[in-house]
Amino acid sequence: MSPRGRRPGGEDTRAAIVEAARGEFAARGYAGTSLRGIARAAEVDPRLVHHYFEGGKSALFAAVMAIPIDPATIIAGVVLGPPEGIGVRVVRTFLTVWDNPEVQPALVGLVRSALADEVLVSQLRDYVYRDLVGQIVAAHPHARTLSAAEQSLRAGLIATQMLGLVVGRYVVELPALAKAPVDTLVERIGPIIQAHLDR
Amino acid sequence: MSPRGRRPGGEDTRAAIVEAARGEFAARGYAGTSLRGIARAAEVDPRLVHHYFEGGKSALFAAVMAIPIDPATIIAGVVLGPPEGIGVRVVRTFLTVWDNPEVQPALVGLVRSALADEVLVSQLRDYVYRDLVGQIVAAHPHARTLSAAEQSLRAGLIATQMLGLVVGRYVVELPALAKAPVDTLVERIGPIIQAHLDR
Structure with missing residues (x-):
């Protein structure tokens, strides 16, 4: 006590x-x-x-998760600005945070643990949906006018791409992805995120 | 002995x-x-x-991995046919295999184990690159003419999306993704895979 x-x-x-x-x-x-x-x-x-x-x-x-940054606060800053550039800004900021050697080990450790732990994964699921990807969808003038189900689907599709980027680049370390410059990934993946919002 | x-x-x-x-x-x-x-x-x-x-x-x-199917053989069949439909066919076939309740537990178990095991993950990395995503890139009339580095990057980008789809739908079970009908995901993600090949 x-x-x-x-x-x-x-x-x-x-x-x-x-x-x-x-x-x-x-x-x-x-x-x-x-x-x-x-x-x-x-x-x-x-x-x-x-x-x-x-x-x-x-x-x-x-x-609690020992992440030395608050991703939600960072995203809140990133989504400000012209809506047609959200996709590119999200990917660039995301990769800049993950590439930071002071932050990366904690984030990679969290993802590895979460994927092996049902309780942790359910906490992360809500957090990612509500406070990370949800913010991106809610900041886009078109996407935020859609039905709740459609917003949720788009948040899921964006989460899918970002999750795959994390797992591919930092956990599995697929060779071409792990070595790719941030600019290249921003150029290839930014428009995918943007298209999920604009569609 | x-x-x-x-x-x-x-x-x-x-x-x-x-x-x-x-x-x-x-x-x-x-x-x-x-x-x-x-x-x-x-x-x-x-x-x-x-x-x-x-x-x-x-x-x-x-x-060896106790997967009750041979993904490489399935992909070899899928990539045959009109190249402009490879993206859609890959996503549909992939989801059909993963949604199959006789196959899904083994695949999800493999992904969970692999993400927590350095040796296993390095085996899977080579396998996914050479025999799964590599086949898709090699089957596309434009993508297969690109430099080895560019082919490798595109394979990585495709792997990223498919990996994120697997982790999001079957491991983390993000609500909108786990419930989404196959047709919806084929319609939203097929063109992304196709764009990585056509670009």
Whole structure:
């Protein structure tokens, strides 16, 4: 049992929030977890959770998964700007993050673990759908007007391509893909993502 | 040590060949393994290997991996026919095989294991490149005239999409993808494969 009462600020509080979030995500899944529930489990004021994790639930998920970036915050920036360039911007940013040697091992480890773990994969599934690919579809002026089922299908098709890129380039390390310059992959794959949005 | 001398025909011989192939693939990788080497390890006449495995090395690999079909033989059939329809035919055949409940558990199990196992993944990498995606590129009248590096890149891009489709639909089970009818996925993804070949 952890001691009762509000915790003091600082690193301990942040660590306690991350640990509480880990338990909540595991018990309730990504979709079923709330920031309020995490605050309750950590025995801290909900405002402290917002203070340490401005990106909210997705930022906490990144911290729990030991990803040294918050992908959702990055995507939120990328989708701003001309809608006809979303595909190219998404692929370029995505590859820049994954190619970063300080981030890549954590991301590759997460994908490897998730693909072998039913509970983890279900958390990631919700996270990728709602906070990553969902944001891309919701930011596109045409795609966001479509039915919920069609938006979901398009998010799935985009996820498929990005997932395959990750697994092919960083996990399986298919030779031509692992060595390809970012520019080449942006040029070949950007328009595919764009076409799923524009269609 | 196994007993010296030629083995008699029948199920024992077939099983001995598969076991010898398993050892050779593990020791030498997919690319480095020859049918002659497998015959030597199994202590049988090379003609017997061809007799039991008409599809050659790829058929033996499928047997070793406990895949109840030989994907390379299926692809060889699919790529015949009008080149402008290769993309659609590849995606339809691929999904039909993977959706088959008698085959799907073995394939999903193989992908899960491979992604967690460096040795297995390197065998699969060669197999997918040479005997699956490589066949598709080599069957297309435009793509097969390109430089080796460009053919390899295109094979990688096609592998990326198909790998993402497998992982998204059957391993992660992204909701919209797992439920999507085959026709829908053929219509959305077939043209992507085709564009990698035609470009």
